[in-house]
Each structure stands twice: as C-alpha cells, then as structure tokens.
Amino acid sequence: MIKEQKAIDRNNPVISIRGLQKAFGSLHILRGVNLDVYKGENLVVLGRSGTGKSVLIKIISGLLLPDAGQVNVLGQEVAELPSRELMELRLKVGFSFQNSALYDSMTVRQNLEFPLVRNSRNLKRSQINDEVESVLDAVGLLQTIEQMPSELSGGQRKRIGIARTLILRPEIMLYDEPTAGLDPITCIEINNLINEVQEKYKTTAIIITHDLTCAKETGDRIAMLLDGQFAIQGTFDEVFASDDLRVQSFYNYNFTE
Numbered sequence: 001m002i003k004e005q006k007a008i009d010r011n012n013p014v015i016s017i018r019g020l021q022k023a024f025g026s027l028h029i030l031r032g033v034n035l036d037v038y039k040g041e042n043l044v045v046l047g048r049s050g051t052g053k054s055v056l057i058k059i060i061s062g063l064l065l066p067d068a069g070q071v072n073v074l075g076q077e078v079a080e081l082p083s084r085e086l087m088e089l090r091l092k093v094g095f096s097f098q099n100s101a102l103y104d105s106m107t108v109r110q111n112l113e114f115p116l117v118r119n120s121r122n123l124k125r126s127q128i129n130d131e132v133e134s135v136l137d138a139v140g141l142l143q144t145i146e147q148m149p150s151e152l153s154g155g156q157r158k159r160i161g162i163a164r165t166l167i168l169r170p171e172i173m174l175y176d177e178p179t180a181g182l183d184p185i186t187c188i189e190i191n192n193l194i195n196e197v198q199e200k201y202k203t204t205a206i207i208i209t210h211d212l213t214c215a216k217e218t219g220d221r222i223a224m225l226l227d228g229q230f231a232i233q234g235t236f237d238e239v240f241a242s243d244d245l246r247v248q249s250f251y252n253y254n255f256t257e
C-alpha cells in the first residue's frame with residue numbers, strides 16, 4: 001500500500017541543507033548535498049551501503065561536524081551552535097539508532113524514565129508515570145511496562161527504543177534503518193508505527209532505509225543519495241520511474257515484494 005499523499009507546506013523547511021561536504025581522509029562521502037525537509041513530512045533517504053546516509057543524519061543532529069556547507073535545523077546553524085544550545089537542539093531532534101540498545105538491567109519503565117529524568121529534572125513522580133505510560137501506550141506496549149528487555153521480542157525492543165526517543169517529545173525524528181533485521185510482519189508493524197508517530201506527535205522525520213517496502217509505506221517523499229548528492233527526489237513512484245541506471249539497479253537489487 002502506497003502512503004496517501006498529504007498537503008505539505010513547502011515554504012516551511014525545518015531542515016535546510018546547502019552545499020554540505022564531508023570527507024574522511026581521502027574518502028569524499030558527501031559532495032555538495034542540498035536538501036530541504038518540510039514540517040510534518042516523512043522523508044525517506046535511500047542509498048547503497050556506505051553512501052553516507054548515517055553520516056548525514058549524524059551531521060543533522062550535531063554528532064558530526066561538516067567540512068563545508070550549511071546545515072540549518074529548526075532555524076539554527078548546527079555547526080555554529082555553542083555546546084549548550086546544541087544540547088538544547090538535540091532534545092528536539094530524536095535519534096532512533098539502528099541497534100536501539102536498551103539497558104538490560106532495567107525494566108521497560110526504568111528504560112523510559114531514564115532520559116526523562118535526566119533531561120527534565122523538575123517532573124513530579126506522577127508526571128513521570130503519566131509520560132511513560134502515555135508513550136508506551138502510543139507504541140502499543142503498555143503491558144510490558146514491568147518487563148525486562150530480555151523478555152521482549154526484537155520488534156518489541158525496537159518499539160520501546162522508539163518510545164524512549166519519543167518520550168522527550170522531539171519535533172524531528174531521525175530513524176536509522178528502523179526495520180533492519182526484523183521479519184516481514186514485524187517490519188509492517190514498525191512501518192505502521194512510524195506513520196502513527198507522525199500522525200499523533202506531528203513529527204517531521206528522516207527515515208534511512210534499504211527496505212523499499214518501508215520507503216513506500218512511510219515516505220511522503222524519497223531522496224536518493226547517489227555519489228554524494230541527492231540526485232533524485234520525489235514520491236516513490238516518481239523516483240523509481242527514473243531511467244537513471246543507478247536508481248534502476250538499486251530497485252532491482254532491493255525490492256523483494
């Protein structure tokens with residue numbers, strides 16, 4: 001099922017990138033990336049392994065510095081922010097890591113309380129409980145609240161990882177390979193969850209994936225990273241109607257539906 005098209009305000013980018021370059025030694029990964037991500041959209045970034053997708057979202061969240069170019073997130077130039085402002089911006093940018101490791105020695109409740117208590121020190125016990133329960137309910141796992149991570153399935157752990165990012169109510173969600181290593185049914189559940197999060201929390205998201213079903217079902221727009229630049233952007237159908245051979249071979253090797 002292709003995601004329904006929705007109205008997107010293209011005058012209002014929450015992420016705006018111009019001329020972004022990043023190299024590691026002689027390896028030039030990002031070679032003049034331009035990208036706008038608009039409020040409320042799910043943008044899927046596709047690209048072969050090693051093309052720099054994770055590097056891109058690490059730069060957006062201030063975890064890595066660019067070599068050149070502008071990276072504006074929620075109205076601020078990330079590379080120019082003093083550390084305190086960068087910390088504040090990071091709270092608005094939720095990063096759901098590929099291997100969203102939970103603390104094994106803590107219950108689900110404690111795992112979710114941890115970022116909340118660390119970042120919002122003045123919350124009352126009852127507010128913390130409410131927040132934890134609300135976000136767990138949103139990912140459909142309220143019943144696991146007192147369980148240990150080892151008692152959960154891979155898909156459930158992934159959902160709790162997303163809940164842990166959501167609990168700080170970020171304006172932007174960055175998902176790094178959200179369906180990697182999951183079986184097809186669990187992938188569908190995670191795709192649905194990404195769309196539910198967008199609806200319920202009105203987040204803007206960048207979703208990095210190799211999984212074309214995930215791209216089709218979660219992406220309002222797709223951007224393909226090819227040779228260090230976003231050469232092609234559009235809806236899923238628009239991107240894969242391209243006769244660019246790099247796009248065609250990506251499709252043929254990755255689409256399994």
Ligand SMILES: Nc1ncnc2c1ncn2[C@@H]1O[C@H](COP(=O)(O)OP(=O)(O)OP(=O)(O)O)[C@@H](O)[C@H]1O
Pocket residue numbers: 024027029047048049050051052053054055056
């Ligand atoms: N901190 C770093 N130091 C040196 N090289 C790095 C660093 N981070 C990433 N790289 C290199 O940059 C390239 C792009 O890495 P990145 O993780 O962004 O790829 P990717 O497109 O996300 O790939 P995959 O789909 O396999 O996760 C790789 O060659 C990687 O080895």
